[in-house]
Amino acid sequence: MKKTYKIDVDCANCADKMERAAAGTPGVKSARVNYMALKMTVEFQEGQEESAVMEQVLKNCKKVESDCEIFL
Amino acid sequence: MNKKQKDMLRRILISAALLVCLQLISAQQFSTIDSLLFPGAGRWLRLALYLVNYYIIGWGTLKKAFKGIMNRQVFDENFLMAVATLGALALAIYENGDYAEAIAVMLFYQLGEWFENYAVGKSRRNISQLMDIRPDYANIEQEGHLIRVDPEEVEPGSVIVVQPGEKVPIDGVVAEGSSALDTAALTGESLPREVAAGDEIISGCINLSGVLKVRTSKAFGESTVSKILELVENAGERKSRQEDFISKFARVYTPAVCYSALALALLPPLVRLLFMGLAPMWGVWLYRALTFLVISCPCALVISIPLSFFAGIGGASRAGILVKGSNFLEALSKTDCVVFDKTGTLTQGVFEVEGIHHSTMEEEKLLEYAALAESASSHPISRSLLKAHGREPDRSRVEDIREISGAGVLATVDGRQVAAGNDKLMKTLGVEYRDCHSVGTIIHMAVEGKYAGHILISDMIKAHAKAAVAALKELGVRKTVMLTGDSEAVAEHVASKLGIDSFYSRLLPGDKVEKLERLLAEEKGGGKLAFVGDGINDAPVLARADIGIAMGALGSDAAIEAADVVLMDDDPLKIAKAIKISRKCLGIVYENIVFAIGIKLICLILGALGIANMWLAIFADVGVMVLAVLNAMRCLLVYKL
Numbered sequence: 036m037k038k039t040y041k042i043d044v045d046c047a048n049c050a051d052k053m054e055r056a057a058a059g060t061p062g063v064k065s066a067r068v069n070y071m072a073l074k075m076t077v078e079f080q081e082g083q084e085e086s087a088v089m090e091q092v093l094k095n096c097k098k099v100e101s102d103c104e105i106f107l
Numbered sequence: 108m109n110k111k112q113k114d115m116l117r118r119i120l121i122s123a124a125l126l127v128c129l130q131l132i133s134a135q136q137f138s139t140i141d142s143l144l145f146p147g148a149g150r151w152l153r154l155a156l157y158l159v160n161y162y163i164i165g166w167g168t169l170k171k172a173f174k175g176i177m178n179r180q181v182f183d184e185n186f187l188m189a190v191a192t193l194g195a196l197a198l199a200i201y202e203n204g205d206y207a208e209a210i211a212v213m214l215f216y217q218l219g220e221w222f223e224n225y226a227v228g229k230s231r232r233n234i235s236q237l238m239d240i241r242p243d244y245a246n247i248e249q250e251g252h253l254i255r256v257d258p259e260e261v262e263p264g265s266v267i268v269v270q271p272g273e274k275v276p277i278d279g280v281v282a283e284g285s286s287a288l289d290t291a292a293l294t295g296e297s298l299p300r301e302v303a304a305g306d307e308i309i310s311g312c313i314n315l316s317g318v319l320k321v322r323t324s325k326a327f328g329e330s331t332v333s334k335i336l337e338l339v340e341n342a343g344e345r346k347s348r349q350e351d352f353i354s355k356f357a358r359v360y361t362p363a364v365c366y367s368a369l370a371l372a373l374l375p376p377l378v379r380l381l382f383m384g385l386a387p388m389w390g391v392w393l394y395r396a397l398t399f400l401v402i403s404c405p406c407a408l409v410i411s412i413p414l415s416f417f418a419g420i421g422g423a424s425r426a427g428i429l430v431k432g433s434n435f436l437e438a439l440s441k442t443d444c445v446v447f448d449k450t451g452t453l454t455q456g457v458f459e460v461e462g463i464h465h466s467t468m469e470e471e472k473l474l475e476y477a478a479l480a481e482s483a484s485s486h487p488i489s490r491s492l493l494k495a496h497g498r499e500p501d502r503s504r505v506e507d508i509r510e511i512s513g514a515g516v517l518a519t520v521d522g523r524q525v526a527a528g529n530d531k532l533m534k535t536l537g538v539e540y541r542d543c544h545s546v547g548t549i550i551h552m553a554v555e556g557k558y559a560g561h562i563l564i565s566d567m568i569k570a571h572a573k574a575a576v577a578a579l580k581e582l583g584v585r586k587t588v589m590l591t592g593d594s595e596a597v598a599e600h601v602a603s604k605l606g607i608d609s610f611y612s613r614l615l616p617g618d619k620v621e622k623l624e625r626l627l628a629e630e631k632g633g634g635k636l637a638f639v640g641d642g643i644n645d646a647p648v649l650a651r652a653d654i655g656i657a658m659g660a661l662g663s664d665a666a667i668e669a670a671d672v673v674l675m676d677d678d679p680l681k682i683a684k685a686i687k688i689s690r691k692c693l694g695i696v697y698e699n700i701v702f703a704i705g706i707k708l709i710c711l712i713l714g715a716l717g718i719a720n721m722w723l724a725i726f727a728d729v730g731v732m733v734l735a736v737l738n739a740m741r742c743l744l745v746y747k748l
Contacts, residue, residue: 039341045111045220045224046184046220046223046224046406046409046410047409047410047413048183048184048406051354051357051409052180052183067346069341070413071227071231071413071414071417072231072417073231076341098180099178099180100180101171101174101178102171
């Protein structure tokens with residue numbers, strides 16, 4: 036299951052950090068951040084509740100880059 | 108400019124103005140107020156004013172740096188700048204010296220960040236404008252009135268109305284009206300395309316002259332325009348090696364420079380003190396270490412590389428070349444072998460009857476028999492026979508059509524036994540036939556078991572095919588190969604006419620994959636193999652090649668999905684153009700990598716030796732970033748390539 040979210044982030048390095056934070060969240064199989072298009076594509080592991088996982092993803096991203104936003 | 112950017116710009120301007128004012132008043136002038144208040148009052152006032160200025164420009168950075176430390180994300184640029192400027196401030200307080208330096212460093216750093224933000228936002232808008240083909244509404248006629256509805260709500264099979272100046276929102280067939288269509292946004296082709304009732308029409312084109320009624324054939328989500336938008340928007344997710352290198356580099360580089368700065372602050376003074384018996388000069392070495400920190404911000408690299416690829420992909424899509432990811436742009440630049448499918452790629456895939464030879468009856472009659480015998484088939488060859496015959500075939504005159512796969516057809520026309528097919532068919536029927544000297548597909552005819560002549564059918568070579576092969580050679584493509592299911596004579600004829608190095612003929616779709624794999628195995632030294640096809644029957648081959656290029660993809664979903672690079676129209680010259688664009692883009696990427704890393708290294712060395720001060724460091728940092736971003740934007744300019 037793959038889903039794309041709109042994000043807001045200020046610098047390319049921060050986008051990289053978000054990508055790593057999202058990919059490291061439990062329930063996420065893989066995550067890609069497209070800084071230029073301001074989009075995050077998340078592939079979830081089987082049988083995961085998307086909204087719950089995404090909340091955790093947002094929390095983890097905020098931790099590494101306080102100035103970021105994911106529009107869930 | 109968005110709110111954040113405006114806010115930042117205001118802070119930068121206020122801080123800069125304040126800095127200039129403060130610089131006009133010297134430390135001595137401040138100390139004149141000492142006599143009015145208390146000793147040292149001037150010095151304190153001066154410090155306070157500078158701190159206010161530092162707060163205005165640097166507060167955001169300090170806050171972020173602090174949050175970073177709390178979240179164990181220490182080595183980010185905010186942290187570097189915070190340490191460098193606070194360190195410089197501390198040195199200045201200690202010496203009652205030059206506070207301006209710390210504030211100026213922060214000021215220029217913020218200015219650089221602001222510029223980066225602005226440039227990226229601007230190019231993001233530019234590129235999305237280029238690809239602004241998303242239709243906002245569809246017109247539906249209801250009780251004599253036109254109403255606008257969301258294109259997503261239109262069911263396939265409904266009739267929509269497209270007025271002049273509007274975008275065609277959904278793929279379909281023209282039911283009524285005729286007009287000229289501007290396909291420039293899709294194909295880069297500026298010549299309008301004429302359509303009339305019965306013609307297929309593709310979403311994303313702009314209707315120029317007449318009102319069209321279109322019967323939709325697909326839902327909006329399945330239409331060409333949605334597929335293209337999806338493809339372009341997702342292009343950034345497949346990253347090239349350069350992008351991965353840069354993000355890895357930034358991860359190692361920043362901590363490395365920080366530790367070197369620490370070493371620079373501690374080791375030389377200790378060595379001087381303990382082993383050389385000299386004064387340690389802590390201040391000097393601390394200053395040099397702080398300069399190091401300023402240089403260590405990897406912004407220029409981190410921003411300019413993805414920006415270059417993004418701009419390159421944007422520029423290419425304006426030229427009607429859709430690239431599915433920066434990794435494919437990278438691969439495209441290394442193409443040294445191009446494999447073509449023949450039909451539909453180098454030739455038009457439109458067969459025409461070129462001649463009728465050795466006919467034992469009236470040529471018209473022979474053609475009629477052939478057309479009738481083949482009337483049940485939808486093969487391009489049969490269609491060309493019908494077209495040459497010129498009349499709708501009277502199917503009641505034909506009976507017992509038997510297709511013999513790979514050979515031809517047997518049928519009874521007007522009660523006479525007719526056989527139409529290739530030499531194999533004639534041999535199995537035991538009919539003596541005459542070979543043809545011309546090259547093309549030959550249909551031998553036998554009526555009542557007797558040879559009745561043959562019909563020569565050939566495919567037209569595309570106008571730009573020869574120039575396209577020559578252009579590829581000029582770009583240094585080592586090898587061009589053609590694969591075809593057609594006969595050897597036809598293949599040889601086309602290959603020699605176009606200057607293609609080698610060809611493989613009589614291939615079934617499965618054989619094409621096998622041949623391609625053999626060619627792939629021959630690739631060495633990082634060279635890439637591109638396969639160009641029209642997306643019909645060759646999806647497995649497109650997927651197997653290093654780079655699958657589908658052409659004439661307007662309206663062909665299978666091709667858009669299977670290929671890595673999609674040429675929106677069917678001009679083979681675009682292959683060379685795609686390679687040129689990729690090379691330009693990769694060239695700019697390497698320029699930026701070498702330029703940015705080079706300048707940083709030079710500054711690091713100069714900083715360690717004490718030649719470069721903090722001013723130079725921040726100028727170098729911001730300057731490199733600005734130049735790298737401007738250079739990256741050149742990737743958009745691909746029109747003249």
